[in-house]
Amino acid sequence: MRKLPALLGLAALLVGPSHAAGPSAVASMDRSLWPEPLNSPAAFDRASRAELLAFGHALAASEKLGDDDLRDELKLKQLDRGAVDHMRSIYWQRLTSNYQLAAAHCQPADAFCTRVTSEDDFKKTADHFTVAEGDRYTAWFKAAGDFHRTYLDELLRLASLFPQISSEVDTYSPRELSGNELPDRHFLLTFDDGPTRADGNTDKLLAVLRQRQLTATFFLLGAPLQARLQQTPAAQLAASYQGMCVGAHGWEHKSHSSWPEWQDSVERTIALVHDSLPGSYAPLFRPPYGQRRADSGPFFDAQGLRVVLWNIDSQDWSSKVDADQVKQRVLTLMLLWRRGVILFHDIHPKAQAAVPWLLDHTADSGVDWVDCHAFPGS
Numbered sequence: 296m297r298k299l300p301a302l303l304g305l306a307a308l309l310v311g312p313s314h315a316a317g318p319s320a321v322a323s324m325d326r327s328l329w330p331e332p333l334n335s336p337a338a339f340d341r342a343s344r345a346e347l348l349a350f351g352h353a354l355a356a357s358e359k360l361g362d363d364d365l366r367d368e369l370k371l372k373q374l375d376r377g378a379v380d381h382m383r384s385i386y387w388q389r390l391t392s393n394y395q396l397a398a399a400h401c402q403p404a405d406a407f408c409t410r411v412t413s414e415d416d417f418k419k420t421a422d423h424f425t426v427a428e429g430d431r432y433t434a435w436f437k438a439a440g441d442f443h444r445t446y447l448d449e450l451l452r453l454a455s456l457f458p459q460i461s462s463e464v465d466t467y468s469p470r471e472l473s474g475n476e477l478p479d480r481h482f483l484l485t486f487d488d489g490p491t492r493a494d495g496n497t498d499k500l501l502a503v504l505r506q507r508q509l510t511a512t513f514f515l516l517g518a519p520l521q522a523r524l525q526q527t528p529a530a531q532l533a534a535s536y537q538g539m540c541v542g543a544h545g546w547e548h549k550s551h552s553s554w555p556e557w558q559d560s561v562e563r564t565i566a567l568v569h570d571s572l573p574g575s576y577a578p579l580f581r582p583p584y585g586q587r588r589a590d591s592g593p594f595f596d597a598q599g600l601r602v603v604l605w606n607i608d609s610q611d612w613s614s615k616v617d618a619d620q621v622k623q624r625v626l627t628l629m630l631l632w633r634r635g636v637i638l639f640h641d642i643h644p645k646a647q648a649a650v651p652w653l654l655d656h657t658a659d660s661g662v663d664w665v666d667c668h669a670f671p672g673s
């Protein structure tokens with residue numbers, strides 16, 4: 296729970312002890328309802344167009360709600376309509392440009408291939424989007440309606456709380472990275488909250504990544520890293536992370552927007568990561584819960600650090616979703632956003648199953664798993 300007295304009124308809105316602004320429902324869907332494998336770039340694009348239209352349909356529907364209905368839908372006590380509308384307009388831009396990418400090579404006879412020349416065009420197409428009963432996509436369409444309404448609620452809830460409660464939903468400046476900067480079809484894997492004790496989930500995940508010849512960026516917490524170094528000599532731990540990129544996530548898992556010692560937390564963690572894992576160190580900081588102060592930019596600039604948020608949240612920490620639901624949620628969001636920084640937690644086991652499945656299910660679809668060293672600031 297948050298500590299700032301001014302935010303006590305908002306505290307009652309927050310769900311979950313470890314992820315303060317977590318949603319009340321977590322979106323996931325059964326990808327087997329999509330009737331085709333994603334075994335080519337064209338197949339990826341077709342599925343991407345469908346998810347973009349379904350999300351756009353949910354967005355158009357939400358715009359028809361009055362303030363009171365929207366506030367109830369988002370399970371908020373107060374609605375910041377201006378903040379919600381701001382994010383909606385950003386989403387319409389992203390959806391339109393993503394749809395144009397996904398439709399660049401489709402033929403009019405292809406599924407979900409409507410010519411879209413402007414944002415208005417896309418809005419109208421998405422608003423009227425439907426799939427008839429008995430169509431091969433009907434089962435997917437019904438599940439996608441639920442998924443995108445629930446997912447949009449997650450996002451708009453964060454949007455309404457921002458910036459009183461900051462999060463990954465928006466950036467304060469272009470210096471902060473969220474994954475939306477990446478090229479089309481490019482995805483970076485990131486893992487937070489480690490390391491675990493020896494032979495725990497961090498070590499198991501590192502073995503999975505190595506076996507699949509993947510790199511990833513880890514955001515380590517200072518206190519668990521210090522504890523692990525009591526168990527595992529620094530040189531040995533450095534060898535485990537070799538080839539990966541390692542940034543800082545703060546000394547403790549506390550909001551860095553309301554913790555008086557937040558600067559000390561960042562500096563201590565950076566120093567420990569740098570000194571114990573020098574070969575993997577990357578000057579990157581990810582704030583716990585995505586919460587950082589609006590005026591923190593000059594501090595991070597002075598430290599030579601980039602703030603890295605995310606745009607694809609696996610929700611793998613949540614007890615509301617199992618590993619199967621996590622992987623299907625992430626794949627759906629990869630089709631929707633077409634690029635991004637994917638947030639997992641190596642302290643939980645779900646990513647160990649989800650990551651290989653994601654690789655296998657996008658193997659021939661033109662997806663590029665970004666080398667963490669090529670990510671800005673690494």
Ligand SMILES: [Zn+2]
Binds near residue numbers: 488544
């Ligand atoms: Zn975290």
